[in-house]
Amino acid sequence: MSQTFDIAVVGATGTVGETLVQILEERDFPIANLHLLASSESAGHSVPFRGKNVRVREVDEFDFSKVQLVFFAAGPAVTLSFAPRATAAGCSLIDLSGALPAEQAPQVVPEANAQVLAGLKKPFQVSSPSASATTLAVVLAPLRELLDLQRVTLTASLAVSTQGREAVTELARQTAELLNVRPLEPRFFDRQMAFNLLAQVGTPDAQGHTLLEKRLVHELRAVLGQPALKISVTCVQAPVFFGDSFSVTLASARPVDLAAVNAALEAAEGIELVEAGDYPTPVGDAVGQDVVYVGRVRSGVDDPAELNLWLTSDNVRKGAALNAVQVAELLIKDLV
């Protein structure tokens, strides 16, 4: 019999946590016992796993020495509270909240920098980057040498599910109110989200950058191993339920060989290249899929050293939950 592990998922009732549990089942992750954990408000709920409803318990009362690996899929405050307790109990962890510093838990996207895992000591601590950074890293990694990548300029149009289940409900509610010509009273968002674009996701700092934008820059540089890479980023909230989209302009050190770019994208793991003339959409392609869709591959209108791409991926699945599980799959052979 092959080896199995005891695993915990913190934040099991959130959009990412629930998808993570589903992916562990789909990919037949070698689990002996699965412990689903959440804050006291969500404890008592249950989440389906292997045909049973697994009861969600309070993370506060959990003994981390019972598991070899824990996924932190709740907010940064939860990770900061419980990560020390987990590692003290000898439990390895994969954090999806962005709470831990890179020195403690390096950012890993298996398609881009799996080699980082080889240098870690037990108990392992790994960060799974933000959905945006993960999606971009999957696509830029196979291109970075080919292009001698100088600069990334991008606009990220994020799905409302990036902000959790309440945001999804709110977009549906607002849309229904408007279609029924009822007065709109924004609740989750501070203004109309339906049929609108919100150009700022979160509160900006004194320089005007949001945490999400700064996190994307730092994580993408870390995962690509290019700490000085120039990255310009705007994160926008789009009236889309699931699936983030990215309009990306890359500056190369030399004229771009489009045939080589297409070949590299075709050959890469985790990418589905859409044929020229067509393009992928979040709803029609990305949602529920394990790959990042890439389309509109083209040079600049008259700059041959420019490469433009359109990316879309399932922010909850490919951007977050699946990446964490992929990291876990690479770690398990050394877990015990």
Added chain:
Amino acid sequence: MSQTFDIAVVGATGTVGETLVQILEERDFPIANLHLLASSESAGHSVPFRGKNVRVREVDEFDFSKVQLVFFAAGPAVTLSFAPRATAAGCSLIDLSGALPAEQAPQVVPEANAQVLAGLKKPFQVSSPSASATTLAVVLAPLRELLDLQRVTLTASLAVSTQGREAVTELARQTAELLNVRPLEPRFFDRQMAFNLLAQVGTPDAQGHTLLEKRLVHELRAVLGQPALKISVTCVQAPVFFGDSFSVTLASARPVDLAAVNAALEAAEGIELVEAGDYPTPVGDAVGQDVVYVGRVRSGVDDPAELNLWLTSDNVRKGAALNAVQVAELLIKDLV
């Protein structure tokens, strides 16, 4: 009594044409007789003007010698058919279709290059650029010298009204079907537009660029008077009814003086600068307004020679109809 003119509007029943007639009335354009024209399918409809319903007649049968100025607010084919007849009759024209070459009818955005009008001969022929180029020109013109502008990288998220009234109806219809959990059968768009982003507006050429993207590049260069300006552009169709939005990254030849940028934008005509920390949206700010809203003014995360902006404007009104009327207001003093 001050002088008045006889004016014609071709395409008077379209979204832009109707708004144009409304703006002529609002701004008290000195009109003696207004002739509303359209193709034979739309002839017979009527459009309100100064408290009366003006009957729309067939452009085919119109005698252009009856007017001193005609606006072409229909498609390029209509302009190409009737512009020669208008100018042969001594009638000046303002074209909104993009059909006429720059040598014949230069692109003009009054806030950016009104001086071009002084060089024209009668009958005048002027092009009012695409809504995207107009919006961008209004904002970039007061910045071009301050920044010594080197490169513009932008993602345009276009409202469905860019594609006319049918596209507006289709977004509403698709949204209602989805909210009522009925099967979606796309009609106007070739796929789901509701709660989705379509990364390609129109058919791309062999290099992957759409006509809209190439038109934007050429028009923006022409209006800014920078024929070699590097412009990278992606036009995306967003599930928004009215109001185009632009995520813009500008490369300057030197570190950007943000205070000077803000002062220049504050002082400029046709712009409303939204205070730092807040941001404008198409629905909440731009729709129905005569200005381009600018927000999220910031440098790069760590590139001081970069300037990022978020723009939004009413594509039908500020982007198209109003710009044409503003051009007309500058031309009329020399019309007769």
